[in-house]
Amino acid sequence: MPLLMLTCFAPDLHPDQPTYTLSEEESKHAVRVLRLAPGAPVLLVDGHGTLASTTVQDANPKRCTLAITSHEFIVPRATYTHVAVAPTKNLDRMEWLVEKAVEVGLERLSFLRCARSERRDLKLERLEKIAVSALKQSGQAYLPQLDELIDFDKFIAEIDPSTTFIAHLEAGERTALAQVIGAAPRCCVLIGPEGDFSPSEIALALGRGVRPVTLGSSRLRTETAALAAVFTAQVVREL
Template sequence: MHTFYAPDLSGATYTLPEDESKHAVRVLRLGPGEAVELLDGRGGRYTAAVADANPKRCQLRITYQATVPPRPYFTHVAVAPTKNLDRMEWFVEKAVEVGVERLTFLRCARSERRELKLDRLEKIAISALKQSGQAWLPQLDEMTDFKNFVAEVGPDTTFIAHLEEGERTALAQVAGAGPRCCVLIGPEGDFTPEEIKLALSRGIRPVTLGASRLRTETAALAAVFTMHICRET
């Protein structure tokens, strides 16, 4: 069954946007009566039947509706985007497939990418949502200065994964302690000593993702997996 994203769905019918209508009718060759799945990104999962196979305004009739409750835990990753945007797009795709509630993009002292447009990442997140069957689209935040971010998060549920020497706890040992968890992942040059000191002064605890030195996007995805495993076992 083909899946479409319908964020503004309400009522007994839904009309696909023109680009989706053309894809449904001209490419997928969907005709009247054929069933499709709709996801609204807010937990709503619907089955619908094609009522009017118009390539400009394909109208669907809702035949079944279900609500998928949110996970009982909240997974949040704050990561400094890589200079190569393809690598960050890969991370967003995989994180959504695994399941994540919020992604924040950090602007750090050593960040090679200082600005980020969310349009492309949002499209990738939607595509991953449809492919994986997830019902909840994560919140994607605009680029945020590191010092502003650490001033606003709850320190009791926030951890910083840095590479500096010093005592660090394995994320797997602490990530499952509560219903919420946020992990900070730095740029390829790591957080600066000043940024680490600032985070620790706010009560954010240092963690490690293992002995290997991971790329930024790999570390961010590893954090997502670790937070899930800690809560689902």
């Protein structure tokens, strides 16, 4: 299916339905902003792998109805990238991370409350909207899972240490993420706050069997490090 036409988010799309009515927000954008008329092509994506080619049937700015002409299911990738990051005080930087990580192809993003975290609470509503917008813009078929903020020690207790890596800045032996990620079809990379993980948090992770990694010689901002982890995982696996 072509991905250059207008793409709209349809979270409740079903393969057997002949028509689909866009939400009021999507309808307003399609009809009032883009001025789509009956017969105009629209691509629907549900964020779970289903795409549908449609044409505008009723260009109502509040309830735009589309006639579905065909469906396609995109098989999920065999790899799965999960990044857990301590959100920055400036929420704009987390919004940037969500947008870019969705474009690159992240499967899951968790938010950690660490000892040195500047942000102690986080509301996902705005980030979820940004994720949907990035999904539509980039032509991705799957919407990443965004998790509520969770305490670091609780998160560590729940993960699979055999597929988890911690990118910390403390002295000690660390392996480049690119060298170990290719052998791990599923991976979770932990990214700390601006002041890094605390020594006790690093010790807790290592004690659970989480492996220490480095993202390079540069000292990266939190959101840059998180995106670098996503990009590294995608590029290494594609090569």
